[in-house]
Every structure is written in C-alpha cells, then in structure tokens.
Amino acid sequence: MHVDAPTLALLRLTLIENVGPATIARLLARAGSPEAALHLSAAEIDAARPKSPGRGSRGGASGTSIAAGIRESQSRAEDELARADKLNIRLVGIHDPAYPALLREIPDAPPILYYKGTLDPVAGASPGFGVGIVGSRSCTTYGLEQTTRFAAALARSGLVIISGGARGIDTAAHRAALMHQGRTIAVMGCGLGHTYPPENQELFERICAPAQTNAAGEVITPTPGAVLSELPIDTPPDSRNFPRRNRIISGLSLGVLVIEAARKSGALITAKIAAEEHGREVCVVPGRVDSPSSEGSNDLLKSGGAAFVTEPGDVIAMLESAARHQHAGTHAARFQPLVSADDSLFGSAPNTRVSSRAAVAAASPDTTPVSIGNPEQVKILAALDSERTADELADAVGMDIVKLRSHLTLLEIAGRVRRHGSRFARVSGGI
Numbered sequence: 035m036h037v038d039a040p041t042l043a044l045l046r047l048t049l050i051e052n053v054g055p056a057t058i059a060r061l062l063a064r065a066g067s068p069e070a071a072l073h074l075s076a077a078e079i080d081a082a083r084p085k086s087p088g089r090g091s092r093g094g095a096s097g098t099s100i101a102a103g104i105r106e107s108q109s110r111a112e113d114e115l116a117r118a119d120k121l122n123i124r125l126v127g128i129h130d131p132a133y134p135a136l137l138r139e140i141p142d143a144p145p146i147l148y149y150k151g152t153l154d155p156v157a158g159a160s161p162g163f164g165v166g167i168v169g170s171r172s173c174t175t176y177g178l179e180q181t182t183r184f185a186a187a188l189a190r191s192g193l194v195i196i197s198g199g200a201r202g203i204d205t206a207a208h209r210a211a212l213m214h215q216g217r218t219i220a221v222m223g224c225g226l227g228h229t230y231p232p233e234n235q236e237l238f239e240r241i242c243a244p245a246q247t248n249a250a251g252e253v254i255t256p257t258p259g260a261v262l263s264e265l266p267i268d269t270p271p272d273s274r275n276f277p278r279r280n281r282i283i284s285g286l287s288l289g290v291l292v293i294e295a296a297r298k299s300g301a302l303i304t305a306k307i308a309a310e311e312h313g314r315e316v317c318v319v320p321g322r323v324d325s326p327s328s329e330g331s332n333d334l335l336k337s338g339g340a341a342f343v344t345e346p347g348d349v350i351a352m353l354e355s356a357a358r359h360q361h362a363g364t365h366a367a368r369f370q371p372l373v374s375a376d377d378s379l380f381g382s383a384p385n386t387r388v389s390s391r392a393a394v395a396a397a398s399p400d401t402t403p404v405s406i407g408n409p410e411q412v413k414i415l416a417a418l419d420s421e422r423t424a425d426e427l428a429d430a431v432g433m434d435i436v437k438l439r440s441h442l443t444l445l446e447i448a449g450r451v452r453r454h455g456s457r458f459a460r461v462s463g464g465i
Contacts, residue, residue: 035119041127043068044145046111049266050103052095055142057083068129068145076101117267123148123226136164137285139366140312144264144282148226151242151260162217163360163443164194165349166287166308168280168301169203169294174327177294180319181206184291187346189216191446191453192439193353196286198223198279199238199261201231203293203301212240217257217436219286223279225269226261257436277303284308288356289315291349292340295330302330305340315352316340350446411441415450418460427458 037045047058047068058071064082065071074082080097095103118125126133126147132154137143147153154162167185169177185195185207195211197204199220211218218241222230229235241259264282265275280303284290290308295301308314318340321328334340341352356365410433417430424442428435442458445451452459 035115035125037115037125038127038130040068040129041125041146042111042115043072044127044129045114045125046104046107047071048146048264049107049110049114050095050100053100053103055145057095057100058145059142068127072104072107074101114267117227118148121150121227121267123150123267124153125149126153134286136287136360136365137282140281140285142281143285147262147264148267149260149262150226150238152258153260153262162194163192163353163440164196164219164287165353166196166283166290166304167203167207168197168283168290168292168304169331170296170299170301170327171200171202171204172296172327173202173206173294174322174325176322176325177203177327178206181293182210184293184319184346184349185210186214186216188349189214189218190439191346191350192216192443193350194219194259196221196283198276198283199230199234201234205234205237208237208241211259212237215257215435218259220259220261221279221282221286222261222263222265223276224263224271225265225267226263227267228270230271276300280304281307281311284312284314287314288353288360289317289349291343292316292318292331292334294319294321294325294327295334296327297330297333299330302334305334309339315356317343317349317352319343350443410437411445414438414441414445415460418451418458421454421457421459423456424458 044058047053047061060082061071061074061079062068064078065074076097078097079100083097083100115125117123126149128138128143128145133147134153137147165188167181167188169181173181181203189195189211193216195207195216195218197207197218197220199205199208199222204220208218208220210216220238220241224230229238238261241261244258262282263269263279269275277300280300284304284307287308290304292301292305295305305316305318309316316334316339318331318335320335320342321331323332335342341348343349343352410431413431414427414433417427422430424435424438427433427442428438431438433441442451446453450461452461
C-alpha cells in the first residue's frame with residue numbers, strides 16, 4: 035500500500051511504544067511537520083515531551099527511547115502497510131482533507147485512523163452530521179427498543195449513527211441505521227485485524243459494503259459507512275483501549291445520546307468526555323427508575339449533566355446549533371475544546387472555549403443552517419408544493435437520495451420542512 039510522506043511519518047510515530055497523540059502533537063509542534071519530527075534529536079524530543087503523561091500519552095518514554103524507536107519504525111511501518119493492503123484496510127492522517135473535520139478539533143485527536151468502508155460521505159453530499167449513540171452492553175429489552183426507535187428515526191433524517199460496535203446498545207444502533215438505509219460508523223477498541231465481538235463480523239461487513247442500486251437506479255442498500263480504529267492492525271481487544279475509543283465516538287459526533295447506562299458503564303465516560311472536553315451536546319433517554327441498567331443514565335439526568343429527551347425530534351433540536359456551525363464551517367470556533375496551542379495537532383487552538391454571544395455571532399454571521407441562496411435547497415422547497423416521500427422528491431429534483439437526505443435534515447433543522455411519517459412537507463413561508 036502506498037501512502038504519502040506525511041501519513042507514513044505519522045504512522046511511524048504512532049508505532050513507537052509508549053508514544054501517544056499528546057506526545058506526537060508536541061513533537062509536530064516543535065518540528066513543524068511529521069517528516070521533520072522523525073529527525074529530532076533525543077534532547078529536542080525531551081524538550082517537547084509533556085512534563086507528565088496525560089490521557090493522550092501512553093507512558094513516560096524518554097527522548098532517547100523515542101529517538102531509538104524512530105530509527106526502528108521504518109520497517110514496522112512497512113510491515114503495517116503490507117498488512118493493511120492484505121486486509122483491505124486504508125489509512126488517513128490528520129493532515130489529510132479526508133480526515134473527519136470534527137474529530138480533528140478534539141484535544142488528542144488520533145494522528146492516524148485505520149478504516150474499512152467509506153470514511154467520507156459520497157461525493158457531492160453535504161457534510162455528514164453525526165450523532166453518537168452509546169449505552170450498556172448488558173441492556174434490557176427496553177434499552178434495545180429505545181435504541182432501535184431513536185437510531186432508526188435519526189438515520190432516516192440523514193444523521194450518521196456513530197457507536198462502538200459492542201454488544202447491546204451499540205449493536206442495536208448500528209443495525210437500526212442499516213435497516214433504514216442509513217449510514218453508520220463503528221469505532222473499534224482493537225485493531226482492525228481483529229473482530230470484536232466476533233459475532234458482529236457480518237454486521238461490520240454490512241456497514242462497509244458498497245451501495246447497490248436496482249434497475250431503476252434506486253439505492254436498495256444502506257449508504258456505505260465505516261469501521262475504524264486508531265490502533266495498529268493487530269492490537270487485540272483490551273479493556274484499557276475502550277475508554278480511549280470513546281473519545282473518538284464523541285469527536286466524530288455533533289452530540290452524544292445515552293440510552294440505558296449503569297453506574298459504571300463506559301457510556302458515561304463518553305458522555306463526560308463529550309460534555310467537558312469536546313463541547314458536544316449530551317442527551318439521555320430516561321430509563322426505568324427501578325432498573326440497575328439505567329442508574330447511571332438517570333443519575334446523569336438528575337445531576338443536570340445532560341438533556342432529557344423522549345423523542346428523536348428532541349435530539350435533532352438539541353443538535354441544531356452545532357449543525358448550523360458545522361454547515362457554516364465555524365464549528366471549531368463555536369465549540370472549541372479546552373486545549374492549549376501546544377496540544378493541538380496541525381494548528382493553533384485557543385486555550386479557552388468561546389462563550390460570549392458576541393464571539394459566537396462574529397464567528398458565524400449566518401444564524402440559520404441553510405441559506406435561501408442555496409440553489410439545491412431552493413429547488414427542494416419548490417418541489418414540495420405537495421407532500422412527497424424522499425424517493426418521490428429525489429425523482430422530482432433529480433438528486434441522489436443520500437445528498438437529498440442531507441439537505442432535508444438541514445431544512446428540518448431550519449424549520450422549513452416538516453416530516454409527516456415517511457412524507458415531507460414544506461412549512462408555510464418556507465421558500
């Protein structure tokens with residue numbers, strides 16, 4: 035497999051033992067580029083390293099050991115690329131335009147992502163608006179029912195369903211998205227050379243499968259999604275990896291929906307990271323008050339740490355502001371992580387989150403997620419002279435169904451389109 039020079043350099047850095055995203059970020063800041071970071075001396079590396087290991091660091095490797103690791107990393111990287119080629123795994127570096135923009139914003143973004151499937155929305159589509167859905171592996175029937183209900187409706191609205199591929203709530207969320215021709219991304223806590231849990235092999239293959247159309251050109255399979263990981267290909271499943279996996283779920287999402295989490299559930303870690311470190315919205319579906327499976331999520335509601343939601347529409351409303359800013363390209367300014375410039379990969383980030391109304395207004399002069407000057411959205415609104423299904427509307431405007439769904443989501447958020455079951459209607463005065 036061929037990768038560009040920056041990706042190869044980043045791969046070499048990630049393969050060094052006890053070197054994580056925070057250390058790599060500091061090496062890049064000092065050197066100026068991934069390639070230059072490979073030529074830093076042991077003393078320069080020591081000067082750049084964090085004074086104490088943080089959550090983005092895998093340990094306290096010295097400058098001398100990192101320099102030695104760099105010298106040995108070329109052959110390891112070549113072996114990793116050969117393994118990726120054999121397993122049809124692709125790599126993307128944080129410098130690459132194909133790297134998810136929202137994930138790049140977080141304090142300890144993975145320098146490299148390994149993935150199968152399709153990382154980006156199809157060509158010509160608007161940015162994928164993602165929502166993380168997390169919860170317990172040992173969930174109840176109620177939890178499965180609510181996950182299916184929410185994930186199906188959100189997927190039909192054009193949102194990308196992002197979860198961790200685990201048993202229970204995660205699996206139900208992925209399956210519901212696929213059942214409704216939606217796009218979903220599974221973030222693994224192991225390398226992609228492993229399947230975990232093993233019974234989800236077929237599910238992961240379905241997530242990555244290319245879209246198929248019938249004789250009429252209609253899409254009859256879900257939009258291709260992705261299975262991804264930041265971990266080297268042969269990294270086995272390990273409980274230590276899953277908390278770090280959770281930050282990627284949050285980082286890829288505009289907000290996180292918690293459905294049925296016990297008091298020690300990893301879903302609560304995801305919610306905490308999303309709210310406190312990433313500036314993401316956090317919503318919770320209330321659980322049974324006498325169920326241990328819902329104690330954590332109900333505690334989150336009682337503490338005021340998350341929004342109370344009972345309908346999929348509540349989640350869409352919660353994501354409205356974040357979607358506006360992502361659509362306008364101002365999400366990083368509005369939802370700035372609490373990170374110093376030294377910890378930011380490939381860019382400077384202020385060390386305080388934007389909070390004043392004036393600053394937010396200055397960052398995004400357009401207060402609506404769509405512009406009436408957008409010709410494709412104007413065309414969609416004009417075609418809604420009567421209620422239509424998404425398929426009927428796609429035929430009427432001559433637009434790919436995936437691209438149409440993205441625009442419909444924006445129009446729903448803007449309040450210009452309303453859904454009635456499977457049909458869409460233009461809100462009075464919406465054109």
